[in-house]
Amino acid sequence: MNNRIITTYGQNLWKMTIDVLRKAELEKMIPKGSYIGIKPNLVVAKPSSSGATTSPIIVSALIEYLKEYQHDNLVILESSWIGDSTNRAFKVCGYQDISKKYNVPLFDIKQDTYTMKTFNGMKMEVSDKVLSLDFIINVPVLKGHCQTLVTGALKNMKGCISDREKRNFHTRGLHRPIAYLNKIIKQDFVLVDGICGDLDFEEGGNPVQMNRIFCGTDPVLMDSYIASNMGYRPYDVNYIKIAEEIGVGSADIENADIIVLDKDESIAKPSPSRKVQRLSQYVNEKDACSACYANLIQALARLDDEGLLHQFKNNPIFIGQGYKAQECDGLGIGKCTSGVDKNIGGCPPSTPAILDFLKSI
Template sequence: MARPRVGLAHGEVGEAPDAFTPAGLAAVTALVARAIAAAGCDLPALVGGKSVLLKPNLVRPNPNSPRSVVTDERVILAVIDLVRAAGAAAIRVGDNPGYGLSLFAAMAGMADFTRRLAEHGAELVHFDAADPVAVANPTALLFDPVPLPRVLLEADVYINIPKMKTHVHTLVTLGIKNQYGLILDDNRMPWHRNDINVKIIDILRVVKPDLTVVDALWAVQGQAPLSGSSVPDMNVIAAGTDVCAVDAVCADLMGIAVDEVAMLRLAGQEGLGETDLAAIEVVGEDPDQLRRRFARPVLSSMGAYPAVRVIEGGACQGCLSALRHALDKLGSEDGFAGRAQATLYVGVPMPETVNLRNVRGQLWCFGACSAPLIYNTKEPGRIARHIPGCPPHILDFYKAYKAAAAPDSGTGTGKDHRTPCA
């Protein structure tokens, strides 16, 4: 049996994602074409006369800062141009950004992007514009049936175009994780717990991309996917027909071992793709010349920000990740400025020591497991603010903390201990 091939292409581009020229787009298109060819993918045979769905990562696009979060527009346009030149009958681009935000709302302010999609011959489709189709998943461990977008099921060919990023919760977000954007919020957000990796793999059981093209022109490290820092001018494109093999190679390029990534361990264990680097043929550039050591994301929030004294009890990664996302967002926006120190408890408290001692400022309880601490019987009248959920939405604490600073909230100083539950 032939080893799966992953194509790597690298070259100087010399332009930023948000300030590119036709010459820069041509350079990126050449890189994408080289990577796809190196992967052994015959595009005309794959897409000729067929309808094609492209699934980039469009999670929370920001027209003022498009460099770090979303799939580079140049890569999306390059794939569109190559697929169209290969004879595709129709090309659609779609995603579900998640976090309670429709794609229509997420794309507000991105009129130039949507116009360029149309100019290059592609149609933007909203996965959340219609009810999903329940697809049976008999070999799933948790997720059966899987609700998938109708436009995905109607497409003849599905091309996955993720961004190379670290991830606070799953360590990396590449091709396999990018498929989580196929799922709408009502089935997606409640599963951002430790079991997110099993659910992602259950999606892979029924949806395997025909081709995965990873954007690593400007990659993202650290507190990603939303608060990471750019790795500028990495200028790498990776491609392959086995998404697991592509992710394994890309994790290695990030300085992250395959065995560190739970979804890759599970994919290999379940036989859903090749994750053993020794069994993957890398064609094109030498990965040893491209490898970087990415800054790792830090999941814990303890001691991260002086304004919020975080105490972690028996918390799972779902709450820890959601909280760290919220705090990083506040930190990046200078949202702690002028605020008195607060105390935040996350996770299950010890049963014999339910009540906290020496609480500083307003007490916040994060997640369903922390509910026993809402009422502090050692200090009658002291009621914590509670952020419910299993886990809470990543923006719930962010919004509540900002609202608590409003002049009429009575909690701006952090000294009001009689604030009712939020």
């Protein structure tokens, strides 16, 4: 399924996870008897509602799915960021409970031994446990990052190296080592938690309700899709570009085969995040679907980055089912606002489409 991305929207995380895995037929990709590593993102000891870490519900559904097909030689591995304890993250994020319930061991990569690996002359210390795996399932979070703009499948592998190597990655500028690491460690399957990742920071704090889960096998394509969901072009993220150049995968999101299983019909709720609240001041919202609203918020965040948001102070933006059949002046987002003077259709319109539309005004 190299150029396929299977995505679904909603709020029932368990069902959404099972749906995308069934469609992908993950069980058929895994050789019998494989030692399977599940790599969530537990960068800090904060619950997934913070926008920083992978939901334990998604990982639980993944484990039950694998066990249904007798893929039961499993381990959950992680190394939280320098300064935080992985074991504390396992506890706070709900993974100790998963381990007990499903009898799946937790492995703290900080306590591992490492082997020096080299790609293109760059040396790095990689976890021996990770190197011993037969099949790696990466479960990153769709979220922003203050240095690399986004973080997803490629960067989540940074949890598979020693803390000493993590420091080296920063002194080498992050992008190139992240790309090279993905030549050394091949992830076999990517299941993205796009439920409520943070708008800007890998450690959370400004979660945005995005209500989506998607999966695929090409980590470069998955990260390109993550970037696009956040209003960036794939090559805006340097490590995506480098990873493509060295043959980790393809960033050709235009020609990806994107299969959408279900749309999100939940109505967007007010966000507790101060930044999201600030961005939403530019929006007139009435009964907008969560996914539609999230795409607009991501687009506004990109306009804010570029200093273009002020233009919309006197140019109201409308979104939501409550504007169906209403006619007014302003900017309409989505098919529900087709009666607004200037409108972009779609249900929901994507973040890049909204961004292009708002920039064209």
